[in-house]
Amino acid sequence: MAIVKCKGTVLQQELAMTFTAVAQVISLEQSGAESETFDSTTLDTSGAGKTYAQTGYTEPGSVSGELFYDPALAGHQAITDLLTTPADQNWKIIFADSGTTEYPFTSAGVGFDVNVDMTDGLKGSFNFKLDGLGTWPT
Numbered sequence: 001m002a003i004v005k006c007k008g009t010v011l012q013q014e015l016a017m018t019f020t021a022v023a024q025v026i027s028l029e030q031s032g033a034e035s036e037t038f039d040s041t042t043l044d045t046s047g048a049g050k051t052y053a054q055t056g057y058t059e060p061g062s063v064s065g066e067l068f069y070d071p072a073l074a075g076h077q078a079i080t081d082l083l084t085t086p087a088d089q090n091w092k093i094i095f096a097d098s099g100t101t102e103y104p105f106t107s108a109g110v111g112f113d114v115n116v117d118m119t120d121g122l123k124g125s126f127n128f129k130l131d132g133l134g135t136w137p138t
Helices: 074-084
Strands: 010-015 018-021 025-031 034-039 052-059 062-068 089-094 102-115 123-130
Touching: 010 025, 010 074, 074 102
Parallel strands: none
Antiparallel strands: 010 018, 010 089, 025 062, 034 052, 062 123, 089 102, 102 123
């Protein structure tokens, strides 16, 4: 079992049909993915425990992260352009493992925040709402 280092992990955005690295990324998080269930408890369920069943759907969640924001960088502008001209966008995270494992996904919605702090560099944080499931490594 290997422990995969994070240094060298890359977020790429598809621009003009070519995947291009987003510069100056500090952190990435994929969260909120969850197989959907419903409460299947009935009046004649035995015992005190509630029961749940699968719906057959999975909530894809989101990918978020933080970067040192440079408003002049084309890659950063491409992210904020999705706020003014919303569109599905293809992305992939390439992990720094020995196989350079990829996690490709499509975003349907984008959020972006800017943080100006006199004791730090200019930072931006982003949130991508996934459109369908990303391709989990198997």
